[in-house]
Amino acid sequence: MCGNSLRILARCSRRLDRLLASASVAAALSVMAGAAAPALALPQWATRGSGDALASVGAAGPTPAWLAFCAQQPQECAHNPSEPDTIVLDQSTWKTIVDVNEQVNKEILPVTDQDHWGVADRWDFPDDGLGDCEDIQLLKRRRLTQAGLPQRALRMTVVIDEIGAGHAVMMVRTDRGDYILDNKRNAVLSWQETGYRYVKREGSDSAAWVWLGNQAAPTVTAAK
Structure with a gap:
């Protein structure tokens, strides 16, 4: 038992x-x-309204280095007026913009024009893996146009940065506002979030540039 x-x-x-x-x-x-x-986090553009565009206040002269770049690379300055001057922003396009910004930032080692080219200011593609702010943004623009985005909506822009120095970024004009691609951060921010003062940017036609009135971004966001 x-x-x-x-x-x-x-x-x-x-x-x-x-x-x-x-x-x-x-x-x-x-x-x-x-x-x-x-839970899938919504991108920044999906959490705010449209219309946050940075208005221009008149014509501005481009930098001499930009004119020299256009003489050497005329296709980079000849905007097609039949292209839209803003991008309809959706999930796929946002991902392309963010990915290109981060990839190019990782690929290119920042160096000054003086160290790279032996001149004070030169705009060119960083095909050797070296470049300063404007060279890096030019490569981003080329990558985005190769991905199908309209070049007319991708504007080279001159700002005053957080330390009071001149700096070049690329402004992506969209139906949900203007966004900034920057070699100082991987995050793509709206122009209001950068902490920069906006001086002038490439226009929508030809090699013309427009004056932005030294407008200040109202909100400072730490670089990421």
């Missing part, structure tokens, strides 16, 4: 162990499934 009871208890114990193990596995799988599917 005693032996039969021990065998029954042993079988019950093994069965209970299997049930507990199964329950533990199920619980673990449930937790893993929850961890593998977090």
Whole structure:
């Protein structure tokens, strides 16, 4: 009697162990499934309204280095008036813009024109992996146009940065406002979030530039 009871208890114990193990596995799988599917964070452009564009206040002369660049690379300055001057921003386009900004920032080592070319100011593509701010933005623009974005909506822009120095960024004009691609950060920010003062930018036609009135971004966001 005693032996039969021990065998029954042993079988019950093994069965209970299997049930507990199964329950533990199920619980673990449930937790893993929850961890593998977090809530999708909305991109910045999807969380605010449209119309946050930076208005120009008149014509401005381009820099001499830009004119020299246009003479050497006329296709980079000849905007097609049939192209839209703003981009309809959706999830796919936003991802392309963010990816290109980050990829080029990783690829190109920032150096001054003096160290790179031996001159104070030169605008060119950083095909050797070296370049300063404007060279890096020119490469981003070329990558984005190759991805199908209209060049007319991608504007080279001159700003005063957080330390009071001249700096070049690229402004992407969209139906949800103007966004800035910058070699100082991987995050693509609206123009209001950069902390910069906006001096002038490439126009929508030919090699003309427009004056931005030294407008200040109202909100400073730390570089990322």
